[in-house]
Amino acid sequence: MQLTKEHFEPISVDLRQAEEIKRPSLSFWADVWRRLKMNKVAMASLIFILLLVACAIFIPIFSSHDYYTTNLAGKNKPPSAEHWFGTDDLGRDVFVRVWYGARISLEVGFAAALIDLIIGMIWGGIAGFYGGKVDEIMMRIADILYAIPYLLVVILLMVVMEQGVVTIIIALTITGWIGMARIVRGQILQLKAQEFVLAARSLGADNNRLIFKHLIPNALGPIIVTLSLTVPTAIFTESFLSFIGLGVSAPVASWGTMSAEGLAAMKYYPWRLMFPAIFISVTMLAFNLFGDGLRDAVDPRLRK
Secondary structure (H helix, E strand, O other), X not given: OXXXXXXXXXXXXXXXXXXXXXXXXXXXXXXXXXXXXXOHHHHHHHHHHHHHHHHHHHHHHHOOOOOOOOOHHHOOOOOOOOOOOOEOOOOOEHHHHHHHHHHHHHHHHHHHHHHHHHHHHHHHHHHHHHOHHHHHHHHHHHHHHHHOOHHHHHXXXXXXXXXXXXXXXXXHHXXXXXXXXXXXXXXXXXXXXXXXXXXXXXXXXXXXXXHHHHHHHHOHHHHHHHHHHHHHHHHHHHHHHXXXXXXXXXXXXXXXXXXXXXXXXXXXXXXXXXXXXXXXHHHHHHHHHHHHHHHHHHOHHHOO
């Protein structure tokens, strides 16, 4: 056979395809983190949340002021070098009280989300895995609890229990886990017929191992996204309850109680309402933007 010029022409290679061939396959969570880092809004929100947590922990500890000591001679002072956010009607430093309120709100938000996660995974995992009458009974119980007016539950708890953070967390989690349970149940129903579950069962895995070692770990993507969006809801609810007088009581500082106190003096001392309201809004925005970014990173349809 006679060789021609065409036999010696270089073969064109798509460099992007070559890079994809060379690139080692990433694990699911490594790929989620890679795509999350590409989302600048979500990463900025995550950095803000981490800074918020750090400031809520350390500023009330190392500040020269505290959240409860009154000083009537220095009441209602505007923001200054001594009091960055001004003082309230009892002369207490608003800056320290805002960060102590952040500590209360974050404590309630994370605790409620964690309890919702635990109860929701157990309830939804069992209901989705066993199906049939077990699923029907468990989810009807969840529907009945979900139908109870939330504010009525809170008021009843406040009547029989002492006002405080623990009571708020209990009120948030009595029905708050139902949304998580529904997410987990839906994921389990999709996964339990997959080949890896049948393989694990053929190797002798019992039902508990199948649920908690195989099914739930493979459903962690939507679960974590739901968890990240549960925290701002709990923070807002705590602020709302404190605002209407059903949350934490004085002298404990909370964004809700500070907003309620500042509302009455908004005309003459606007900083007393402005700062806690800004922190509530920005914190909820940061958690929601981070949750949206995490949802996009976890979504397998967006993997590249």
